[in-house]
Amino acid sequence: MSSGRAAKELGRGERVIPGVWRLRLPLPWPGVPHGNAWAVAAGDGVVLFDTGMHQPGSLAHLERALDMVHLRLELVRSVVLTHAHVDHCGQTTPIVLRSGAEVWCHPNHDHLTKWLANPDGYWERRVEIALQSGVPEADVRAASEIVRREDIGIAGGLQVDHDLVDGVQIATDLGVFTAIETPGHAPSHVCLFNAERRMLISGDHLLGRVSLFFDFGYTPDPIGEFLASLDRIEDLDARLCLSGHGRTFTDVEGHIRANRELVADRLRLTEEALAGPEPRTPAEIAPHVFGMPLTADNGSWLLAEIQCFLRHLEVTGQIVRTDETPDRFRLT
Known part of the structure; x- marks a missing residue:
């Protein structure tokens, strides 16, 4: 952005x-x-x-x-x-x-064209992902208001x-x-x-x-x-x-x-962050993986990446998602 x-x-x-x-x-x-x-x-x-x-x-x-x-x-x-x-x-x-x-x-360019066709829906989806990732709602809403005002770049x-x-x-x-x-x-x-x-x-x-x-x-x-x-x-x-x-x-x-x-190092760090007894949210895992806190400037980038690492570990059977809200994960 x-x-x-x-x-x-x-x-x-x-x-x-x-x-x-x-x-x-x-x-x-x-x-x-x-x-x-x-x-x-x-x-x-x-x-x-x-x-x-x-x-x-x-x-x-x-x-x-x-x-x-x-x-x-x-x-x-x-x-x-x-x-x-x-x-x-x-x-x-x-x-x-x-x-x-x-x-x-x-032809698989929906990740851009759906945003252009419905920018409000796109931003609301980003807000939903951040909330499901465990980011406090006040922080999500404040960051969303900032990025919505920026040029879309196309x-x-x-x-x-x-x-x-x-x-x-x-x-x-x-x-x-x-x-x-x-x-x-x-x-x-x-x-x-x-x-x-x-x-x-x-x-x-x-x-x-x-x-x-x-x-x-x-x-x-x-x-x-x-x-x-x-x-x-x-x-x-x-x-x-x-x-x-x-x-x-x-x-x-x-x-x-x-x-x-x-990629292997970040997958390892993601699993390492889940080594404790309690399941953790993506927002809790990300600082351990990237070595920095989530902020309004980096939050959308880092959350997207950590969600992708979690998805890969989930698909390959290394972790499971619990039934809690927001999303939480633990090792299998």
Whole structure:
């Protein structure tokens, strides 16, 4: 979610290799100062992988980044979205209006479009999850009033022309990028792989800095899906990764291993927090797992993640949910 603060950075563009440009776009989130869109040469224009987040002045940041590498919005022929989070798809509509580009996205994007169709219902669902997690109601209501006033980060909704599912091929001057469904971080998440160059556009599935986030409440087991998606990407043997945040990197295998280790560590800490005789709520477990208290700034992120860890342990039979309200869990 937006912090409400103006972005301090400017949009910047740089060439990665001939025909591939990184467009670094500001974000207003503490600890996540920017995200990447990637322009890849394609005929008389470019394919744009992801778009950045819509905020006041954000399109000018994108245009500035494009200008630095001698490109223009009007050269965008296709917009290909790695997933339907606002920092990756928020500027899709303004770009389409300027360029006439067609849009590709995985069809399982209800986690965004249902929110856009019914924002009040979305926020009430978030409030319900927080209350069921054991957060005091006064704290939940106060935090909810703050976040409801913030920019949603997307302009004009999300209109998709083509489904981006397993095997779909996106043609570029560097060869074909093939879609590989990688749910976990988001139900709609897709990576794109250029086998000829062993180049992976990873969205938020793999990042330069190992960091986890999962949408909760849309699929049965986001953690299990994420781990299975890591297996799929490992089998590709990619050597260059263009990620959704941070710089390019080549140690793809090392990043996959580090993500698995972080997931395993947090699952271990979750079980450790349940080692006592009394069942505990997600709000009680989270500070032990993340090493920090829940606050209005981090609460929605950390609760979503801890709920996903609990769901995975529940699905795999390591813990059970009691019949109490709010939700409480104990080891089996």
